[in-house]
Amino acid sequence: MKEYLLNIKNAFKLKHYINYIVLLAVFALFTALYYAGALNRSTPSLFNQILYSVILAVSLNLVVGFLGELSLGHAGFMCIGAYLGTFISNMLIGAGMNTVLALAISMVAGAAVAAAFGLLVGLPALRLRGDYLAIVTLAFGEIIRNICRNLPFFGGAQGLGSVIYSENLTNKKSLPMFIPTFICLMLMLVVIQNLIRSKHGRAITAIRDNEIAAKAMGVNVTYYKLLVFVLSAAFAGFAGVIYGAGVSPVEYSTFDYNYSIEILVMVVLGGMGSINGSIISAALITVINFYLKAYLTGDMAAIKTLIYALILIVMVVYKNAPALKSFREKYTFKKLIDKIVNRKKAVDYVTDDTARWDVVPTKIEMNEVLSTDLVVTESVVSPDKEVK
Amino acid sequence: MSDFALKTTDLGISFGGLKAVQNVNLEIKEKEIYGLIGPNGAGKTTVFNMLTGVYLPTTGTFYLNGKELKGFSQERINHEGIARTFQNIRLFNNMTVIRNVMVGLHNSPEFKCNPFVSMFRLPGHFDAEKRMRQRAKEILDIFGLLEERNQLACNLPYGKQRKLEIARALATNPKLLLLDEPAAGMNPQETAELMDTIRFVRDKFDVTILLIEHDMSLVSGICDRLTVLNFGEVLAEGEVSDVLNNPEVVKAYLGD
Amino acid sequence: MFFSTLIDGLSLGAIYALIALGYTMVYGIAKMLNFAHGDIIMVGALTVYYSLSVENTVLSIILAVLLPVVICTVLGIVVEKTAYKPLRGASPLAVLITAIGISYLLQGIAQLKFVFGVTPETVTNFKIPGSIFGINWSTIVTLVVAAILMIALTVFVKKSKIGRAMVAVSEDRAAAQLMGINVNAIISLTFAIGSALAAAASIFYLMQIPQVSSTLGSMPGIKAFTAAVIGGIGSIPGAMLGGILLGIIEKIALSIPALAPYTVAIEFSLLILILLVKPSGLLGKKRNEKV
Numbered sequence: 001m002k003e004y005l006l007n008i009k010n011a012f013k014l015k016h017y018i019n020y021i022v023l024l025a026v027f028a029l030f031t032a033l034y035y036a037g038a039l040n041r042s043t044p045s046l047f048n049q050i051l052y053s054v055i056l057a058v059s060l061n062l063v064v065g066f067l068g069e070l071s072l073g074h075a076g077f078m079c080i081g082a083y084l085g086t087f088i089s090n091m092l093i094g095a096g097m098n099t100v101l102a103l104a105i106s107m108v109a110g111a112a113v114a115a116a117f118g119l120l121v122g123l124p125a126l127r128l129r130g131d132y133l134a135i136v137t138l139a140f141g142e143i144i145r146n147i148c149r150n151l152p153f154f155g156g157a158q159g160l161g162s163v164i165y166s167e168n169l170t171n172k173k174s175l176p177m178f179i180p181t182f183i184c185l186m187l188m189l190v191v192i193q194n195l196i197r198s199k200h201g202r203a204i205t206a207i208r209d210n211e212i213a214a215k216a217m218g219v220n221v222t223y224y225k226l227l228v229f230v231l232s233a234a235f236a237g238f239a240g241v242i243y244g245a246g247v248s249p250v251e252y253s254t255f256d257y258n259y260s261i262e263i264l265v266m267v268v269l270g271g272m273g274s275i276n277g278s279i280i281s282a283a284l285i286t287v288i289n290f291y292l293k294a295y296l297t298g299d300m301a302a303i304k305t306l307i308y309a310l311i312l313i314v315m316v317v318y319k320n321a322p323a324l325k326s327f328r329e330k331y332t333f334k335k336l337i338d339k340i341v342n343r344k345k346a347v348d349y350v351t352d353d354t355a356r357w358d359v360v361p362t363k364i365e366m367n368e369v370l371s372t373d374l375v376v377t378e379s380v381v382s383p384d385k386e387v388k
Numbered sequence: 389m390s391d392f393a394l395k396t397t398d399l400g401i402s403f404g405g406l407k408a409v410q411n412v413n414l415e416i417k418e419k420e421i422y423g424l425i426g427p428n429g430a431g432k433t434t435v436f437n438m439l440t441g442v443y444l445p446t447t448g449t450f451y452l453n454g455k456e457l458k459g460f461s462q463e464r465i466n467h468e469g470i471a472r473t474f475q476n477i478r479l480f481n482n483m484t485v486i487r488n489v490m491v492g493l494h495n496s497p498e499f500k501c502n503p504f505v506s507m508f509r510l511p512g513h514f515d516a517e518k519r520m521r522q523r524a525k526e527i528l529d530i531f532g533l534l535e536e537r538n539q540l541a542c543n544l545p546y547g548k549q550r551k552l553e554i555a556r557a558l559a560t561n562p563k564l565l566l567l568d569e570p571a572a573g574m575n576p577q578e579t580a581e582l583m584d585t586i587r588f589v590r591d592k593f594d595v596t597i598l599l600i601e602h603d604m605s606l607v608s609g610i611c612d613r614l615t616v617l618n619f620g621e622v623l624a625e626g627e628v629s630d631v632l633n634n635p636e637v638v639k640a641y642l643g644d
Numbered sequence: 645m646f647f648s649t650l651i652d653g654l655s656l657g658a659i660y661a662l663i664a665l666g667y668t669m670v671y672g673i674a675k676m677l678n679f680a681h682g683d684i685i686m687v688g689a690l691t692v693y694y695s696l697s698v699e700n701t702v703l704s705i706i707l708a709v710l711l712p713v714v715i716c717t718v719l720g721i722v723v724e725k726t727a728y729k730p731l732r733g734a735s736p737l738a739v740l741i742t743a744i745g746i747s748y749l750l751q752g753i754a755q756l757k758f759v760f761g762v763t764p765e766t767v768t769n770f771k772i773p774g775s776i777f778g779i780n781w782s783t784i785v786t787l788v789v790a791a792i793l794m795i796a797l798t799v800f801v802k803k804s805k806i807g808r809a810m811v812a813v814s815e816d817r818a819a820a821q822l823m824g825i826n827v828n829a830i831i832s833l834t835f836a837i838g839s840a841l842a843a844a845a846s847i848f849y850l851m852q853i854p855q856v857s858s859t860l861g862s863m864p865g866i867k868a869f870t871a872a873v874i875g876g877i878g879s880i881p882g883a884m885l886g887g888i889l890l891g892i893i894e895k896i897a898l899s900i901p902a903l904a905p906y907t908v909a910i911e912f913s914l915l916i917l918i919l920l921v922k923p924s925g926l927l928g929k930k931r932n933e934k935v
Contacts, residue, residue: 007518010518011518124920127920128919128920132873132877132924134677136919138866142908142912143908146906146909146912147909191507191508198513199494199499202490202491203494206480209479209481212474213478214491215466216471216472216478217466217495217557219491219495257866261679268741272737301762302754305749305751305752305755306749306752306753306756312745313746316731319738320735
């Protein structure tokens with residue numbers, strides 16, 4: 001025991017835990033303001049929205065940034081969580097259970113089922129790579145959405161009404177949703193961050209960097225791919241349950257592939273393989289979206305889409321265009337800080353598991369060949385079966 | 389049979405009816421440095437791919453210390469004790485040098501620690517990590533890479549990348565090490581150093597080494613025995629000097 | 645009954661195939677997933693909608709057929725030149741995200757009040773009246789024109805000098821450049837052809853489903869993308885096969901009441917199943933990584 005504590009002390013690095021501290025501080029401040037009654041009506045819901053967006057972005061980053069597989073079906077897992085969680089909590093509250101307990105149980109159930117579906121999506125990931133996997137995850141998300149829409153006990157096209165939501169509306173003293181969401185977020189951060197900063201995280205990033213070499217080094221690729229998909233789906237399920245408790249009705253149309261793409265955008269802009277980057281960009285994008293939505297209604301809604309699209313295009317082109325490379329290197333954010341603090345540029349040491357996002361590959365293969373031959377000739381053949 | 393570290397019997401593979409490699413019978417003794425040479429396209433790397441489970445041999449089989457490994461997955465074959473390097477370097481480019489080696493240590497029973505333990509930092513995690521880091525440093529020290537341990541693997545110069553690949557393969561604690569053109573792209577000075585390293589590795593880690601190489605100075609300098617492949621078939625095998633003076637081999641290399 | 649379902653499926657499939665060709669050609673030559681392709685269809689459909697509002701009937705029909713093709717082709721080239729060309733050589737994911745951005749941008753522009761707005765509108769009288777052997781003339785025209793376009797495209801790619809240059813660029817861009825092929829021009833041309841086919845598809849799509857909205861392109865877009873993958877993305881005959889297969893299955897599923905609500909699930913399950921059995925699609929080329 002003493003040795004264990006000593007080990008913890010030796011391994012402790014403040015910068016590895018700084019994000020917990022910042023998040024806790026923000027949360028404490030927010031909770032204090034909330035109970036002091038200093039917040040207007042929409043702010044707690046915005047805060048909740050930020051928190052579950054962060055959960056979604058970080059859990060997707062595990063698949064895209066760390067494992068290197070492109071997933072376009074993250075909203076599908078959220079869909080499962082939202083429908084199932086709402087369904088179970090409605091049932092439990094209907095049976096007279098305490099709201100908080102019902103929410104907790106529905107969260108566990110929603111995450112568990114989402115995780116099971118994550119396993120199901122992970123299976124094709126063992127066989128398919130790159131673009132093909134991306135389209136399969138997209139298809140999976142759409143299948144889930146389609147099925148949830150048609151299951152009679154999920155309310156069909158009208159959607160599923162949420163009891164927790166309506167209770168929260170009427171009962172002023174009820175637990176604000178952002179508290180359970182924050183607990184989930186912290187749990188996710190502990191799990192994912194610790195996992196990444198361990199031998200298992202190294203195995204996962206090794207698969208991303210070079211799957212063939214990882215296999216040759218004895219890394220169990222099957223196991224880790226499935227683990228990553230299951231974990232990521234489970235947390236998306238959590239986020240779904242939270243989402244379901246905050247709206248009424250839960251509608252299938254929310255979880256279309258555009259939503260998955262929105263989460264992917266958060267991950268990419270925040271930096272693939274950077275957990276803190278995902279947290280910041282998810283928070284920023286959610287806030288921007290929230291205010292654009294709040295101020296631009298009706299016919300002005302188009303401007304919201306326009307602004308969002310322009311920000312996206314300009315940012316990605318600026319960060320990636322080969323022609324702008326020298327310009328980028330001249331005026332980086334880091335350089336700016338260095339200038340202000342007036343310190344010399346340190347050697348390019350990397351001590352964290354994160355890597356620069358523009359150099360982290362996802363396994364999108366773009367090497368297929370345009371063929372007009374109706375007869376298929378396989379360019380590279382696999383070994384023949386054994387001759388008995 | 390178990391006198392041999394690696395024994396292959398009639399190992400062969402064909403792709404779409406084309407016999408890429410056939411009837412390869414290797415008998416490599418423990419702690420031997422064994423060379424596999426041949427002109428380009430002779431099927432040397434294909435032999436490596438069969439031995440590491442990338443391809444399933446069409447005919448024949450192979451044994452490591454008497455245990456048949458054919459049909460096992462790549463991961464499993466590595467666990468059983470065969471590690472390799474690649475002709476075109478395959479490092480984990482976005483990871484630091486030390487982490488590359490630590491991935492090699494991943495499966496050692498000494499550093500067992502399941503994901504759940506790591507997620508919640510339960511007892512066992514820190515200890516395993518600390519020992520892994522220590523071990524990785526030891527291995528890097530042997531290869532003179534300790535200084536560069538916190539650099540990204542892709543930022544290393546070419547020669548050091550080759551060394552790192554060998555270090556990473558050795559971290560998996562193999563009984564048999566397969567080196568695919570370890571001296572490719574090196575200058576004579578570096579090649580000479582590499583020869584020392586390979587000998588040192590053999591003695592220090594008690595491994596048997598099978599290597600593919602085009603650099604004849606390296607082959608004749610360190611290999612105990614050789615097999616020459618040409619068009620997927622064994623052309624000659626035996627002691628280095630005998631093989632290199634074999635008229636068939638000279639013909640295969642220089643043409644008629 | 646079954647026969648007419650089959651014909652309906654065939655004509656829907658032909659539409660999917662036309663769109664899928666755009667995905668597949670852009671993928672094969674520019675090596676990117678053009679997520680904005682579906683929105684090109686939307687632009688085409690809006691053009692048809694506005695063309696039809698012209699008073700003169702004959703003129704409006706001519707405009708409705710020609711204008712979408714012109715506008716979409718130009719749009720395809722403009723988008724390629726402004727958004728994708730600066731990113732040539734950047735990571736594929738960056739290009740993918742940019743394509744998504746373009747998709748939002750086109751939708752956003754369409755949603756502006758003075759362009760189209762957010763409320764869907766119905767297109768009336770955009771159908772060739774009458775039928776023969778119980779098959780609508782619209783369906784027959786769709787099938788015939790789609791077949792002509794596909795044959796023309798195949799012949800163009802296979803026989804013409806430019807077509808062979810396209811294949812060369814798709815095989816190896818660097819080598820093609822060294823052989824004196826103007827790669828930028830070929831890529832622009834690919835976008836132009838893909839967009840023109842999408843415009844044609846939008847015309848036929850409106851004949852079948854006479855409603856326009858700013859998000860009209862997303863569903864046929866994603867279905868056509870699925871079709872391209874089923875057929876083997878990068879393969880022109882694969883896109884045709886995949887599109888027709890998907891169209892027929894969609895119509896058959898819709899014709900069975902118990903299955904109708906689950907049509908989308910069935911289509912996408914088919915995709916997953918095919919990919920699991922044949923990971924590179926039906927006619928796609930298999931590519932093993934060299935170890």
